[in-house]
Amino acid sequence: MKFILKFIKPYKWSVLGIVGLTLAGILFELFIPTLMANVVDIGIVNSDISYIIKTGGWMIVLSLMAICVTIGSIYLTSNVAVSFARDIRRELFVKVEGFSMEELNKIGTASLITRTTNDIKQVQDAISLILGMATRAPLMLMGGIILAVMMEPSLSIIFLVSLPILVLAIGLLIKKATPLFGLLQKKTDRLNLVIREGLTGIRVIRAFNQVNFEKKRFNIANEDFRDTGIKVNKTMALLFPLMSIIISFSNIAIIWFGAIQIDKGVMQVGNMMAFLQYALMIFMAFILLSIAFMMIPRAQASAKRISEILQMEAIIKDPTEPNVKNEQEGLIKFENVTYRYTGAEKPAILNISFEVRSGQTTAIIGSTGSGKTTLIQLIPRFYDPEEGRILIAGVDVKDMSQKQLREKIGYVPQKASLFTGTIAENIRFGKKEATEEEIYEALEIAQAIDFVQEKENGIQTMIHQAGSNLSGGQKQRLSIARALVRNPEIFIFDDSFSALDYKTDAKLRRMLKEKLNATVIIVGQRINSIMDADEIIVLDEGQMVGKGTHEYLSKTNQVYQEILISQQMEGEVS
Structure with a gap:
């Protein structure tokens, strides 16, 4: 993956722009729950309509600003990801054009097509996620935890239990799924090969009445691809139910202990509402990270396959100082x-x-x-x-x-x-x-x-x-x-x-x-x-x-x- 990421260097200013816009958007979003707590604890409790309107107005302004910077961030992210894919696709095509027949025969046409299309698309999607979700999630996670702890330190202890369990669940599932992603790309190669041979050799297939044989051959490759895909999806499908269970129990714990604190007069209702919002942001950050983690292993498998081509040395090379003499034409x-x-x-x-x-x-x-x-x-x-x-x-x-x-x-x-x-x-x-x-x-x-x-x-x-x-x-x-x-x-x-x-x-x-x-x-x-x-x-x-x-x-x-x-x-x- 590191070798592939060098293609992101020409867009470093756009990447910095994405990080800056994302940071601004997160700051706007993080400030909104605090304003909401103030509306409840100050405005509603004191029946101060002017304070409610003024604070609510600031919440609307911050929301609009967050939307604007998020749109800008998404635009830059899409532009960088698509341009990155274009550059690496061009580099890959030029590299393959320079191969001798020996390298081409070794890799195979079907595999080269898969690597130039499907594999690059996987890496492009991963880059889009890294620049979008994976950039946003850590900032949201850190900001949410800091503000939640500052607001209610006692309730923050719940995170010490739920977050490690969440991290452990994600890590185990990713570890199990990563080898399957590499296998899935090989199955894609095989499926492309069978389809390509079936289409280019259609006349021969029909002439020898081998249509049924080719159907069986395609079905084997297709079902093999499906079975591997199901294994991957079954593994990754466990992620969201596990996260939902952990998040739900965490929210129950926050409301339960928060209600006790409110009953004792230690906590205000607005603070608990804001704390729930920050908790939601923290868990949302984990959801975004988990989505990224789902894509990154497959992208790593694809990036490895692309790197194999880009790092492959052509056997036939030009001399450093070509000989241009011409003793006898055509001899x-x-x-x-x-x-x-x-x-x-x-x-x-x-x-x-x-x-x-x-x-x-x-x-x-x-x-x-x-x-x-x-x-x-x-x-x-x-x-x-x-x-x-x-x-x-x-x-x-x-x-x-x-x-x-x-x-x-x-x-x-x-x-x-x-x-x-x-x-x-x-x-x-x-x-x-x-x-x-x-x-x-x-x-x-x-x-x-x-x-x-x-x-x-x-x-x-x-x-x-x-x-x-x-x-x-x-x-x-x-x-x-x-x-x-x-x-x-x-x-x-x-x-x-x-x-x-x-x-x-x-x-x-x-x-x-x-x-x-x-x-x-x-x-x-x-x-x-x-x-x-x-x-x-x-x-x-x-x-x-x-x-x-x-x-x-x-x-x-x-x-x-x-x-x-x-x-x-x-x-x-x-």
Whole structure:
């Protein structure tokens, strides 16, 4: 929680303003019972109407002033809490954007979403309570006790019995509930994960008639969340009945002993009424504190989860002094590169060495799971190799800033990812200042110009979330156009033609060859898509087992021959 509270520092003057206004409001409220006692003991007893009116007027003025400063305090509290949440949410999002794929995979998308939304909301509510109730309660508690003792010391002994019992009850319940709050947030993660998978995979679920299975899976996660929530609420629900019992017995004791004192002539009626008001304030302060204590343990659990992200060190970092030399544009060199995913028994790729010459088209092929995607994701530093190094233009990629490195690369992922917005906005994701002419040129090379022009609004057509209003082939071509408009030194196509028909695939490859003057790396499943490459690299179980042209490999490499034969049998290779 301490780490999170540093985000409150920019609002220290507002916090001081809240404390000042709260203190003023409490002072106004604390003075009112004393005036009320005077109205009874002086005004009513002596039938002094003018005194009653004058004192009553002061009570109204103090009440109005208390209301005004309370409104000001609430406004500042809300403003600070919401601004605090905004700042920490922004910091968390920026931090996550800087993570490598390794950290993202370790934490999980569902958990990151929960931490950015639900967890921050819990902390925001706690801050609001601390600045509001928790600031008000101690002042009210101290002021009430001081004035009550000053007014009737003998009756104040009742507090010596009731308050310790109250504190003990609150402490025991909070101690029992605190671990449950952390568990509840984990159950929230699990529930979000199941919902997210159910929504994103709805087509697969329906296609395989697994709707009932997913319902059961959701019900298990949902009921697990409910059961944990019930445990928490059952524990915290005991708090208010216990407080009510203690407060009620305390009030009975005050009235009982107060009546005896009045009967003896030791105490006046007005004083007992004022004492009851102060007692009510004292117990109200405990109620406010208990509400805060109910929220703070859950907020602490959430704050811990947020701190884990904010304090997590990214594995992939920029060098302190980036190397900016550029010996040869587009030259890529792998030197004995090995990479192993976290927790994996064996490396995904092992001791890979090859060179991609500037302006050359290099293809990578292999069976599923052979390490093709892993290999090319090392180039833009989505991951860093466990051993070996990767050089671009003679410079180790670790010696470049990530921005500098990725500006050299136009990357088209295996799964086309588009964002909500227009087609033009999605293309400009590759180059912010791209003109319409550059966009249309990129669309033409990517074989996307026809279907874009057929749409009523052309490049201003809105793309729905995740491109749900486009086919797989259309999304893939727009993804390619986004990389093309960047006009980088290096293009990486990670099986980016898989959703295209053979005719469109052939046209696209021809246009790329004619229009691009850059280093191109293509990961492919179909030999038709890569056979024209200057060099083809063959992977098998993470190792490079062949390198050469299509003609050379088709005669000499067994793995390549097996792929070629299987695709010829299926009619995929002519």
